[in-house]
Amino acid sequence: MSHESHLLQTNPRNTPPMAGAFHPVRVIAITGGKGGVGKTNVSVNLAASLAEMGKRTLLMDADLGLANVDVLLGLTPKFTLADLVAHRCQLEDVLLGGPDGLLIVPASSGFRHMAELSSAEHVGLVNVFSELQRQLDVMVVDTAAGITDSVLTFCQAAQDTVVVVCDEPASITDAYALIKVLSRERGVDRVHVIANMVRDPNEGRKLYEKLARVCERFLGDVALHYMGAVPQDDWLRRAVQRQQAVVKAYPGSPSARAINEIARLAARWQPPTAARGNVEFFVERMINRSVPA
Ligand SMILES: Nc1ncnc2c1ncn2[C@@H]1O[C@H](COP(=O)(O)OP(=O)(O)OP(=O)(O)O)[C@@H](O)[C@H]1O
Numbered sequence: 001m002s003h004e005s006h007l008l009q010t011n012p013r014n015t016p017p018m019a020g021a022f023h024p025v026r027v028i029a030i031t032g033g034k035g036g037v038g039k040t041n042v043s044v045n046l047a048a049s050l051a052e053m054g055k056r057t058l059l060m061d062a063d064l065g066l067a068n069v070d071v072l073l074g075l076t077p078k079f080t081l082a083d084l085v086a087h088r089c090q091l092e093d094v095l096l097g098g099p100d101g102l103l104i105v106p107a108s109s110g111f112r113h114m115a116e117l118s119s120a121e122h123v124g125l126v127n128v129f130s131e132l133q134r135q136l137d138v139m140v141v142d143t144a145a146g147i148t149d150s151v152l153t154f155c156q157a158a159q160d161t162v163v164v165v166c167d168e169p170a171s172i173t174d175a176y177a178l179i180k181v182l183s184r185e186r187g188v189d190r191v192h193v194i195a196n197m198v199r200d201p202n203e204g205r206k207l208y209e210k211l212a213r214v215c216e217r218f219l220g221d222v223a224l225h226y227m228g229a230v231p232q233d234d235w236l237r238r239a240v241q242r243q244q245a246v247v248k249a250y251p252g253s254p255s256a257r258a259i260n261e262i263a264r265l266a267a268r269w270q271p272p273t274a275a276r277g278n279v280e281f282f283v284e285r286m287i288n289r290s291v292p293a
């Protein structure tokens with residue numbers, strides 16, 4: 001059986017009735033267009049912070065070709081999404097445990113075919129999550145750089161897309177290009193923005209306003225929402241060296257405090273009440289939930 005057919009078969013049209021017992025899951029995709037803006041560090045720390053607050057949280061590494069989440073958290077995966085795609089294991093086998101009960105779905109590094117999956121396989125990967133027999137409140141998805149099909153599909157499949165920007169002209173133009181493609185091709189009409197590596201709080205707000213201005217001018221139908229700024233912080237770099245989330249290693253540091261504040265905002269978002277489309281994480285659970293047993 002090809003990889004693709006395996007993933008397509010996992011779309012659980014016949015999910016058992018117990019799926020109706022699950023709560024809806026809030027899925028947040030972290031993206032940015034440009035490489036190196038801090039997507040993975042924001043994802044890892046947002047997820048760790050939500051888990052510390054008591055939210056049942058799952059962090060998926062959706063940078064399928066150059067995985068980093070496991071490295072940032074000092075984890076050694078036995079299986080990764082590459083094994084799942086090659087049907088060597090089930091999604092449950094891929095799950096790793098992190099701080100405060102955080103669940104992690106690691107990806108693989110250095111397998112080029114994983115960075116080149118077809119769009120049907122990306123949709124298949126999204127659908128696999130509907131089968132997960134775990135109670136969850138939030139799922140955080142760390143996407144790759146760029147505007148490839150994988151990035152677009154994982155953002156489309158999430159309820160919320162968070163775009164990370166930093167103070168570089170290419171970050172703003174790449175973020176704009178990404179938002180444009182997401183809105184025109186994938187129907188995403190709402191985007192949250194986090195400014196990372198800022199030198200003062202005003203810089204974050206200014207960056208957001210710069211991006212909001214171009215979006216308003218050229219993409220009238222996309223609503224942008226500012227979530228806050230994470231400062232440039234040597235404590236975060238130190239935590240990366242120690243392979244720990246900065247919110248756990250140095251909770252009093254400026255970056256940890258900023259990310260905890262952003263996590264508190266995200267924790268207040270209402271859970272989804274209904275599925276929006278076909279390509280959506282946990283869509284089967286939501287559909288099943290709305291059908292009385
Ligand atoms: N707030 C911050 N303060 C200091 N350093 C930071 C901060 N955020 C990120 N960095 C550093 O910037 C680098 C890139 O971060 P990260 O890997 O999270 O970016 P990314 O957007 O996920 O990159 P890629 O596009 O390669 O996936 C790392 O070396 C990280 O330590």
Ligand SMILES: [Mg+2]
Binds near residue numbers: 041
């Ligand atoms: Mg990354």
